[in-house]
Amino acid sequence: MVTEQIDTVVIGAGQAGLAVGYYLAQQGRPFVLLEENARVGDSWRQRWDSLRLFTAARFDELPGSPYPGAPWSFPTREEFSDYLENYATEHHLAIRLRTRVRRLARHGSGYIVEIDGGRLLADHVIVAAGFDRLPRTPDFAVDLGPGITQLHSSGYRNADQLPDGDVLVVGAGNSGADIALDLSGTHQVHLSGRHPGQIPFDIDRPSSRIVSRVVFAAFGHVLTTRTPMGRRARAEALAHSGPLIRVKSEDLAAAGVHRVPRVTGVREGRPELQDGSTLPVASVIWCTGYRPDRSWIDLPVFGTDDLPAQERGVCPSHPGLYFLGELFQYSLASSMIHGVVRDARYVARHLDKLDPVAPVAPVAAREHSGLTT
Numbered sequence: 394m395v396t397e398q399i400d401t402v403v404i405g406a407g408q409a410g411l412a413v414g415y416y417l418a419q420q421g422r423p424f425v426l427l428e429e430n431a432r433v434g435d436s437w438r439q440r441w442d443s444l445r446l447f448t449a450a451r452f453d454e455l456p457g458s459p460y461p462g463a464p465w466s467f468p469t470r471e472e473f474s475d476y477l478e479n480y481a482t483e484h485h486l487a488i489r490l491r492t493r494v495r496r497l498a499r500h501g502s503g504y505i506v507e508i509d510g511g512r513l514l515a516d517h518v519i520v521a522a523g524f525d526r527l528p529r530t531p532d533f534a535v536d537l538g539p540g541i542t543q544l545h546s547s548g549y550r551n552a553d554q555l556p557d558g559d560v561l562v563v564g565a566g567n568s569g570a571d572i573a574l575d576l577s578g579t580h581q582v583h584l585s586g587r588h589p590g591q592i593p594f595d596i597d598r599p600s601s602r603i604v605s606r607v608v609f610a611a612f613g614h615v616l617t618t619r620t621p622m623g624r625r626a627r628a629e630a631l632a633h634s635g636p637l638i639r640v641k642s643e644d645l646a647a648a649g650v651h652r653v654p655r656v657t658g659v660r661e662g663r664p665e666l667q668d669g670s671t672l673p674v675a676s677v678i679w680c681t682g683y684r685p686d687r688s689w690i691d692l693p694v695f696g697t698d699d700l701p702a703q704e705r706g707v708c709p710s711h712p713g714l715y716f717l718g719e720l721f722q723y724s725l726a727s728s729m730i731h732g733v734v735r736d737a738r739y740v741a742r743h744l745d746k747l748d749p750v751a752p753v754a755p756v757a758a759r760e761h762s763g764l765t766t
Contacts, residue, residue, distance in 0.1 A: 395510065396514060404427050445467045450468055527685070529681050536658075543676070551575070552579040609731070685699065701716045713748070
């Protein structure tokens with residue numbers, strides 16, 4: 394087994410990992426980003442075909458590289474995936490693809506990161522693997538009849554995956570609303586789930602741009618863990634999905650999407666609703682969210698809520714250990730691109746104060762001191 398020593402290991406090369414990698418490179422700190430996918434940006438390429446970001450391009454750029462295109466356009470999943478991949482190339486970030494982390498544990502005063510065929514000994518570790526890791530479905534999903542096609546939203550791409558017949562979309566948050574609308578042109582769609590509310594403006598309208606600026610400023614600077622309002626919002630965000638942003642209730646109604654009560658179980662192989670009725674559907678799409686995968690982190694840093702005990706990404710109990718990309722890590726914007734960039738900058742600055750990188754002496758000074766180059 395190959396053992397390597399490195400100053401800082403960043404686990405995950407999505408937008409969070411790339412952003413903090415940029416700041417680490419600016420410090421001159423030796424680091425490596427570990428990415429389990431074959432290409433940078435693959436976590437976005439694996440989403441459904443019609444996905445567009447909820448944030449305009451002006452809010453989607455990573456440090457040092459303006460997002461290409463019109464600032465008030467809304468990037469597709471492919472466009473944003475390519476931006477991330479090009480970003481990594483442009484800034485010469487050290488990334489190891491197809492590298493899955495098997496275990497993260499303490500090792501002396503630092504950490505050990507076990508990967509296939511080797512291990513890395515690191516002074517510092519930044520976990521930027523993403524919050525949405527493991528698809529979550531109800532236990533009773535296995536009781537649905539074998540003739541019903543089931544997909545989680547993580548596996549949905551387009552309507553061609555589904556047979557003819559009615560579709561039940563379970564989960565009425567943004568993913569559920571997007572997918573329900575996407576399917577409404579080819580299938581009769583039933584949408585089940587708690588209505589999460591919706592923002593009161595159309596993000597695609599030019600007239601909404603000023604409102605968007607105000608809303609995103611509030612997400613990043615008012616709804617934070619430092620304000621009573623922000624702490625209440627955090628509890629709500631962790632318990633439920635956020636408000637509908639692009640696809641609204643009126644859009645779903647106009648497309649013929651049928652709202653139904655909450656799904657409570659299965660009866661005679663069919664999904665059973667809260668009112669006791671069952672739906673004779675051919676397919677079910679579970680838009681029921683994710684849960685984080687913490688199984689590979691062998692460190693006592695998680696509370697009873699399975700969230701890391703961190704303050705703006707810093708783990709006080711484990712110096713040198715950081716988290717990025719957590720849901721509402723510091724503000725409601727922490728799960729958005731512009732919010733995660735701010736969190737990455739904070740983490741990098743904290744690390745630099747904790748363990749500053751030794752400045753490289755000029756060549757003349759090194760020669761004078763008797764050091765060889």
